[in-house]
Amino acid sequence: MDKIWPGILKPAQLTGAGRPVLQPNEIECQLVDAVEMQLETGPTVPSFRNALVIVSTHRIICVDENSRSAGAIALGSVCRTFPPKKNLKSFFGSPKMRIQLWSKNGSVAAEAASATESAITVVMVFRGQTSPDSFITKLGEVLEAKAWEVDLKNFRVESENSIDGGETGTSTSGRGPANNFASVPPVRKLNPAMAGVAGILRKEKEQLEEADKNLQEAFSDLKALMSKAKEMVNLAERMRIKLLAAPSQQNSTAGDEETGNQEIQDLLLSVGIVSPVTKESAGALYHQQLARQLADFVKIPLQKSGGMLAMVDAYCLFNRARGTELISPEDLLQACSIWASVDVPVAMRRFESGVVVIQSKSHNDEEVSMRLEILVKQPEAMRQGITASDAARALGLAPALAKEHLLAAEMRGQLCRDDGADGLRFFLNILIDLDVSKAFQ
Numbered sequence: 001m002d003k004i005w006p007g008i009l010k011p012a013q014l015t016g017a018g019r020p021v022l023q024p025n026e027i028e029c030q031l032v033d034a035v036e037m038q039l040e041t042g043p044t045v046p047s048f049r050n051a052l053v054i055v056s057t058h059r060i061i062c063v064d065e066n067s068r069s070a071g072a073i074a075l076g077s078v079c080r081t082f083p084p085k086k087n088l089k090s091f092f093g094s095p096k097m098r099i100q101l102w103s104k105n106g107s108v109a110a111e112a113a114s115a116t117e118s119a120i121t122v123v124m125v126f127r128g129q130t131s132p133d134s135f136i137t138k139l140g141e142v143l144e145a146k147a148w149e150v151d152l153k154n155f156r157v158e159s160e161n162s163i164d165g166g167e168t169g170t171s172t173s174g175r176g177p178a179n180n181f182a183s184v185p186p187v188r189k190l191n192p193a194m195a196g197v198a199g200i201l202r203k204e205k206e207q208l209e210e211a212d213k214n215l216q217e218a219f220s221d222l223k224a225l226m227s228k229a230k231e232m233v234n235l236a237e238r239m240r241i242k243l244l245a246a247p248s249q250q251n252s253t254a255g256d257e258e259t260g261n262q263e264i265q266d267l268l269l270s271v272g273i274v275s276p277v278t279k280e281s282a283g284a285l286y287h288q289q290l291a292r293q294l295a296d297f298v299k300i301p302l303q304k305s306g307g308m309l310a311m312v313d314a315y316c317l318f319n320r321a322r323g324t325e326l327i328s329p330e331d332l333l334q335a336c337s338i339w340a341s342v343d344v345p346v347a348m349r350r351f352e353s354g355v356v357v358i359q360s361k362s363h364n365d366e367e368v369s370m371r372l373e374i375l376v377k378q379p380e381a382m383r384q385g386i387t388a389s390d391a392a393r394a395l396g397l398a399p400a401l402a403k404e405h406l407l408a409a410e411m412r413g414q415l416c417r418d419d420g421a422d423g424l425r426f427f428l429n430i431l432i433d434l435d436v437s438k439a440f441q
Helices: 088-092 133-145 152-168 177-183 196-249 255-269 279-297 299-304 311-322 329-341 365-376 379-384 388-395 399-411
Strands: 028-039 048-056 059-064 069-074 078-082 096-104 117-126 308-310 346-350 356-360 415-420 423-428
Touching: 028 133, 028 279, 048 133, 078 133, 279 299, 279 311, 279 329, 299 308, 299 311, 299 356, 308 311, 308 399, 311 329, 311 356, 329 346, 365 379, 365 388, 365 399, 365 423, 379 423, 388 399, 399 415, 399 423
Parallel strands: none
Antiparallel strands: 028 048, 028 117, 048 059, 059 069, 078 096, 096 117, 308 356, 346 356, 415 423
């Protein structure tokens, strides 16, 4: 997209599932689909049709799902916006929104201070079924907030200074012999305004006002806590990236140190998702975008679990990473069912026993079958057979998923079972190679 509009759209990266890769401290706020992007520079300039437009705290991201490409406009380059006009003509037509961008030498300027020419105007035509009002409102809010101008270094210095000052502060209230009378309860004075039924009603009113004040303070603290949590998640993600890049920069010979780094990476990975998809931000595209974000999230857990992950495990890991933005099991199943219609590297699979799992598309059942055959041909396995736990250790899967592979191999005639006092064990099926015609010779 950036090649068609050079100097206006900057290239934006997409994940394997087609989701935009967010910048540090960037949060996805709202999205809208079926948008046509135009330039007010003449009919020779091509337009983008049926694009997915995402507004974040830092950029306006345009995603072309057909070509799997994306371009972005920095919010600092936005000069002003013109929302759609409310008239009879707009009621029957598609709403149009105009965005003016600061320009310099025919390209978009990063800010107003560096602009030297007239502004470039981008027209967004909303051709979808959903109303663009929430998108336009959220765009105005993020432009007013100007989150891209926040200096993270200054924030760290201020937070560290506030913590140090709170710990080293000394109390000026001394306690000694002169303060012994402080424990004596004061004498209550009679207030005529609190007497009678009117006083009781007035007292209840004061208590309700006090409770309402406490609730407002509590919710304001909760909002502040959630904003801090997003910053901590972002910090943890940067630390994890540095730890992943460390082995390529220097070869470590200490096994304990590598094990410790791996544990730290696992802990940081489970901290959370920086910008989880919500119904408020995605609207009608909630399940589609949730499916893409889930496909990106399960990529690393699938690598650690042998290419297959139980749906229950995926639900717990994904919800823990989303923090307070929890999803229901129905939302998870609906998001996984969408994978069949979008281009993502994972898929949902249902075994004949009814167990539902998530597996990568590179997962090969023939390779698993060959590994099971090698396992059951071991001398110890030929005598005693193998259990689901043995297969789980060999395949790197959970025992429940390893059992499903054993049952599938049994259905193919590769294995046979012995359900005895020692539990369920599987053996190599040698009966399939016997020649029945020579059995009685």
